Amino acid sequence: MISKQKILIVDDDTNIAELISLYLKKECFDTLIVNDGNEALKQFKTYEPNLILLDLMLPGIDGYEVCREVRKTSSVPIIMLSAKGEIFDKVLGLELGADDYIIKPFDSKELVARVKAVIRRFHNAEKLQQEEDSSPSIEQSGDFVSYPNLIVNLTNYSVLYQNQPLDMPPKELELLYFLASHPNKVFTRENLLDKIWGYDYYGDTRTVDVHIKRLREKIKDHDNWSIATVWGIGYKFEVRK
Numbered sequence: 001m002i003s004k005q006k007i008l009i010v011d012d013d014t015n016i017a018e019l020i021s022l023y024l025k026k027e028c029f030d031t032l033i034v035n036d037g038n039e040a041l042k043q044f045k046t047y048e049p050n051l052i053l054l055d056l057m058l059p060g061i062d063g064y065e066v067c068r069e070v071r072k073t074s075s076v077p078i079i080m081l082s083a084k085g086e087i088f089d090k091v092l093g094l095e096l097g098a099d100d101y102i103i104k105p106f107d108s109k110e111l112v113a114r115v116k117a118v119i120r121r122f123h124n125a126e127k128l129q130q131e132e133d134s135s136p137s138i139e140q141s142g143d144f145v146s147y148p149n150l151i152v153n154l155t156n157y158s159v160l161y162q163n164q165p166l167d168m169p170p171k172e173l174e175l176l177y178f179l180a181s182h183p184n185k186v187f188t189r190e191n192l193l194d195k196i197w198g199y200d201y202y203g204d205t206r207t208v209d210v211h212i213k214r215l216r217e218k219i220k221d222h223d224n225w226s227i228a229t230v231w232g233i234g235y236k237f238e239v240r241k
Contacts, residue, residue, distance in 0.1 A: 004030040005119060008049035010040040010066065011081065012058050016104070020053060023108045024115065037061035041069055049076060051119050054098070056082040056089065064096055071097035075169070077118045081106075094210040099169070121170040124157065145180045147225050147239070152177045161219055168218065171196060175211050176219070179227065179237035188234040208235075 007024050011017040012035045021031040032047050034040050037058045044052070052070065056063035067078055079100045080093045090101045099118050102111060144153035151160040154177045159166040168176070175196050179187070187195075189205035197207065212235055215227055228238040 004028060005050040006030045006032070006047060007115065008040065008043060008047055008052045009033045010035075010037070010052065010058065010063070011055040012036060013055070019108075020111065023112055027112050027116075029115070035059070037063065037066045040066050044070060044074075044076075051077045051079065051115060051122075053115070054078055054080050056080060056093070064092065067093065067096045067098055075122075075167070077122045079114060079118060090204065091206045091210055094207060095213070099171075124170070143177075145177060147180065147222070149222055150180070150219065150225070152180055166218060172211055172214055172218075175208075176215055176227075179235065180225075183225075183237050183239040186230045186233055186236045191234065 007029050009017050009020050009024075009031055011020070011033070014033075014035065017033045017035070021033055024031050032043060032049070034043050035058075037060045039060075040052075040054070040058075041061075054063045054066060058066070061069075063080060063082070067080070070076065070078065077099045078097065079102060080098045081102050081104060082089060082093075083104045093101050099122070100114055102114060143155045144151060149162045151158075152173065153159070154174070157170060157173055159168050159173060159176070175192065178192070178195055189208045192208045193205055212227060212229075219227070221227075223240070225237065225239050228236050230236055
């Protein structure tokens with residue numbers, strides 16, 4: 001028997017939390033509702049969810065702090081929920097490690113679709129990484145790009161940096177692969193948002209900036225290549241002869 005995917009719902013509005021739980025249970029998810037940040041961290045350890053739906057405004061510690069604490073030990077997917085719609089709030093959530101951001105009020109079908117998509121991406125990347133780790137000497141195959149000290153493989157969602165496997169969330173890897181597979185070509189933020197997140201993504205161009213920042217924290221400029229900013233336009237993977 002296949003076990004149900006477990007969703008931890010963290011929201012101090014009981015009506016909203018129960019409504020979300022109802023939507024997800026109809027899609028055969030198992031859910032657990034908690035109403036404050038401290039309890040969320042406690043239940044995270046015991047419930048071991050496959051995804052966290054995390055409201056920002058919580059009693060005790062807020063959603064940002066919960067996200068920060070979870071990310072110290074786990075890469076479990078986190079979707080932030082908030083009535084706040086300002087760009088700053090979205091960017092801060094993404095910088096702290098959230099995988100997606102949904103603004104209240106939201107459509108039930110959109111919520112379920114986002115949950116399914118984030119879980120699917122996470123588990124596909126995790127499975128492929130495990131396969132890669134179990135056979136580290138395997139030659140690269142499929143869709144990959146190779147540069148000195150860097151190999152990005154889109155087929156098995158793996159990154160080798162300085163000859164060492166590098167953990168990377170799916171969207172970061174997809175962004176890096178896309179740029180690296182088009183060396184020296186400049187893309188606007190809108191181009192990248194469309195190519196990587198899709199035309200139906202309810203985000204904004206700062207999402208691209210956040211992911212570029214994360215990539216630069218993990219991958220430093222090489223003598224032969226770098227992730228370059230083209231001021232006033234966007235980004236490119238610059239390759240130098």
